[in-house]
Amino acid sequence: MDRVATSLLLVACSLLFASVLASDPDPLQNLCVADLNSTVSMNGFACKQTVSEEDFISRLLSSVQPVTTPDVFVVTLLNVEQFPGLNTAGISLARGEMGPGAVNSPHVHPRSTEVFFLLEGKVQAGFVSSNNLFSRTLEKGNVFVFPRGLVHFQINLDDAHPARFLAVFNSQNPGAERLGSTLFGSGISDEVLKKSFKLNEQTISQLRKEFTG
Template sequence: MAGPAWRSSMFLGAVAVTLSVAAPSLAGDPDYLQDVCVADLNSEVKVNGFPCKANVTADDFFSGILAKPGATNTTSGSVVTGANVEKVPGLNTLGVSLSRIDYAPGGLNPPHTHPRATEVVFVLYGELDVGFITTANKLFAKTIYEGDVFAFPRGLVHFQKNNGDKPAAVISAFNSQLPGTQSIALTLFGASQEVPDDVLAKAFQIDAEEVDKIKAKFVPRKS
């Protein structure tokens, strides 16, 4: 009869084999299980994504939303036009989406993150100073021009700035149907409910009066 040591060895070996087989399935998102699952944006069913609608047409996979420049008369001098699952329902479960970003001369797409996606920008025209900051607080920055590509890793703070005297535009690609965006300044100073003044004052090493001045520049988000 086999002793305890032998049985223990066999058990550990079986665990190792099981984990080695399971590991690939844990390495990424699971494959979708049907050809298409067009998002039913009107459904009251809550899932991680959108439920599939029954009646599907070619228009569910189409949008001309990125064809024209967006209006850049904003406080930051830039505007983002999204072509995600909320605009193109056919993207549901496909794990991709696009945006167009237009910049006035001097326009800035303020520091922000995408919690669910890596972003790659392709410059349609103009030139931009772009960069991202790692969790070690190292800045990777570069000036990019028409036809260039630059990547921003998932979840890292990044920005784009048009320092030229002409408009600029990029197309952004994401490996998510709905990448999400958190603008750093708006998230902290325009949150609803408000982030307490003493938290912001201590974090930014400023006084409460300065916090109130900054908060006044941001419209609180709707909950």
């Protein structure tokens, strides 16, 4: 990553740290590396008793391979479950690889604001608030903010070249609910879907097959 890209990424991270209302509660100690094997049930993860420098480094994002296949989108999450050192830090990341023309379909993060940093390519990004669409075309180095809990999306506008992005979240586990699978892959009754979206049974059946594999 060049110097300009690095500077912009630091700005993106600063926006999250400067948030007045944090998505996660403030930590009560200097560090709390997640013990993913603990049987303790709590809203989060218990702390490991013994930690080392290795608990605070992740090499997962450096191993991500570019995606060049058209219409293929791959996201690599780096939250507390993949990186236990993030436990109680109130932050997580994701790296997205978008093949030519690929879309990151409409979804929400119920527990986090997202700062979207475009590493490479040309992408349209947008979110919806009270039925109003806020959308812009982004180029390399641009940063876009998706407010917490709002439906948002990205699409690679280039049909010949891939796009890459880094997303930063102000939650160690922001969650993601995709509209298609949530509505048509979750078991909501046909009657509810018919009356809500004015769809016939055949269309609903086709959509269920699409979003349940």
